[in-house]
Amino acid sequence: MSNSKDDDAVAGPVPVAPVDAGPVLAADGTPLKRSLGRALRRQKGRALLLIAPLLIFVLVTFIIPIGSMLFRSVENDIVANTLPYAVQELASWDAASGELPSEAVYKAMYDDLFVATEAKKHTRLGSRLNYEQTGISSLFRQSGRKVDDLAKDAAKALEDAVPAFENGETWYALMDAGDGEGNTTLLKNTRGRIGRLNDGPASADMDFVPSAEIAALLPRTARTYTEWAIFEVTDAERVPTNRAPWELVSLALLEELKTADLSGLSGERAALLQQAQAVDFEIPSYTDTFAEIDQDWANVTAWETLQTHSAKYTAGYFLNAIDAQKTPDGFAWQPEEKQILLTLFGRTLVMSLMITGSCILLGYPVAWLLANLPASRANLLMILVLLPFWTSLLVRTSAWKVMLQSQGVINDVLVWIGLVDDADRLVMINNQFGTIVAMTHILLPFMILPMYSVMQTVPPTYLRAAKSLGATNWTAFWRVYFPQSIPGIGAGSILVFILSIGYYITPEIVGGTKGVFISNRIAYHISSSLNWGLAAALGSILLAVVLVLYWCYDRIVGIDNVKLG
Template sequence: MADIAADGYVPERDESGALTTVDGTPLKISLRKSQRRAKRRAFYLVVPLLAFLFITFTIPIVGMIVRSVYNPEVANYLPETSAAIGDWDGEELPPEKVFAAMAADMEVGLENRTIGRAAGRINREIPGARSLVMGTARHVDEMQPPYREAFLEEDEDWSDLELWRLLKRETRLITPAYYLLALDFEYTPRGDIVERPEIYQVYRLLFIRTAWMSIVITGACLLLGYPVAHLLATLPLRTSNLLMILVLLPFWTSLLVRTSAWMVLLQQEGVVNDLLVWAGIINDNGRIRMIYNQLGTIIAMTHILLPFMILPLYSVMKTIPPSYMRAARSLGANQFTAFVKVYMPLTIPGLAAGVLLVFILAIGYYITPALVGGESGIFISNLIASNMQGTSAQLKLASALATILLVLVLFFYWLFNKLVGVDRLKFG
């Protein structure tokens, strides 16, 4: 019997009995061509988005990673010295060819005004090195071979092996020095890796503080947002719409205004402390310090990020039929057991999406910790921002810190995927 399409068209068959189109093309081949055309059209539609992401996301991240390890100051501005010092073992004073190469680089550097940049990079590791290099460079045109003796006659500090070891280390175009510094380690002139003194260990503390405070903020958003989302999903439509407007209201207000409002509310002479004094919970001399510390950061950021927890939860809870709870009750479960064993497992996709969204937003937050965090409540992002406005070395350190933060976020995402599974997420 001939195959008849829904519109009454009877497909033709070739000599082998395979279905063909009107022009005689085998139907399978025609379908494959049609699918390829559809895929090409879909790809062309997303090309502008892919290009936008590549230009604004991929290229800056790659540039940040390259900047964090690229160290051209000494290698580019002292090229002859970089080439000559590579074979030096670092145990004795460098040979004559290294001093001769340094003299040649100083002459060129003075003419091109680049010697100061190399000297400045060395000075960050060994204070006083800039004066040594610049002072010698001004008289290098008067020196005669052997340059080794001439340099030592100019200033005996050129006999310092630590200085030459630092020069050798800094001639490498690729260096892990900024990553080591970002983890509170130091890269000695000899090339050894040592831990910084405890008094200078700042970055690891900030990374730990950023991670645990982000976890606390995420937990607070979950504890506050879950009941609100459940209320929105179960109330009558008219009432739930009114409450939804209240949830979305913070989005209509500037982030800076919301944070400034918390500064007014939480200060020791602010509204919250006044209410506690009026209620007799505390006396006027025992006002609580809730601003410019970790508590202020947690409160303000929990309020700001709470809608990002409520909305994914609400979108999932709204799809759960109320009959499930009634069925559990009819089978003998009490209200609490039915909620825990029937309702809560069904909300895991929205819960997981909210947790992931709030945590990733919190770990990279900048404005709120900067305004209300004080010294003890700032995040690593605040330190990255301050270094971005500094010298070239500070910019490299900021790039290293930002790269480590990116790796930390990816690690938490991988861990979350292992425990929960991103395929279960439901954002709306």
């Protein structure tokens, strides 16, 4: 007989048929997974709404302004917007040929420069190009004063021969479509240019519409009159209906009428234009006109500068930031006497590291005392550490200037105790030493506080345990205490280094010519030279350097090891 227990052991457990229970449902009958997902999304949405005001504030007041400023490092639309027709004609000119541009380029330049002078933008354009070629600013300034001489002669000849052109109503009736269905493309394109010239959109309240018939017959005249009409509305805020236009319009009309076919016109317009066509006015070469205005226009250098820097986006500012320049032939280094920025970058990095190191050496003992002294003494010492925050930065820096100068307190004490001869006083101001001393004093609290907050978390029992196992005081400190304080050193070092690399007030006051940082040049270009493009490029490079160093620190030390307590 077989044993039933043995049979069960051989057969194993009896299989149970799977039961299809379906998805787990919530109380409202929806699948639990979907219900949990919906609740999680609602929770995240409420959390986002709570921080939305802060995010919007940071975006509007921090990210957008900084992004806009950094964008200036590649933005270069002033040349293309101010001289659009000249830039278009210059595109086909070969600067390497050594020959001057064609007559068409000079003609387009005359129109653009005339309009820019009326809009008072020619000096700004000259200032921009003066960053690339010294002296070109005065060229544009002088040319702006003389560019309208030819146009004035043309306007006088036209008005003397046909007195009707003295009235603004005559011009308006000649150029306006009347029925409102004129050359809207010309109006739109011109509005865009005038809007850019005046740093704002053109007015929408524009009753004038250039005549399609006149625009086809006299395109330059119609374009120039339209530019003037929009300029009157947007900039001068005057109605162009009864005002005489720019003299440039008269010049363009007389020039185009010399070859225009008026046979297709009839009525008052035809009669008026036929009278103007009969005016005897000899228009000189625009090349000769510019040569008479200034001989530099008869040199290819000015035109090369215009062509090289006419693109809407440029790498020229970044090249200038590394002591190079953009030339018609490509990349080139600045003259040796102008190569200063790379030196300043190197000096900024080296001195910032030295300041960080000096803050570590001076701040570590103070932080250790703060963390290990009794509470009453530690509180008094903390007040002394925080005391500099209650004093103006300018006052602290000026105090160091008084103390470090040749006749200052420190030199007087050294002379009094006999360590320094009165004739050989130490030079401690207007150099790198003065900058390091002053900035170390200013940034020292930023190093002490992170180290103190970390040291406070180190249990003192660790040191006693190490000593009980036979370690000396130095071994206990170096093997047990110091490794646990490294996160505080890292946090303080990052804070001090980033602050020091961007300081400019202290180096400006105590650094002289040998102790200034690259940030001083950034401040100079923003407030004095107004070369915001170069300042933005220098700031972008400085930001990139800081991010690279931060990445290296993260790879070597690990940012996760940085703690503030």
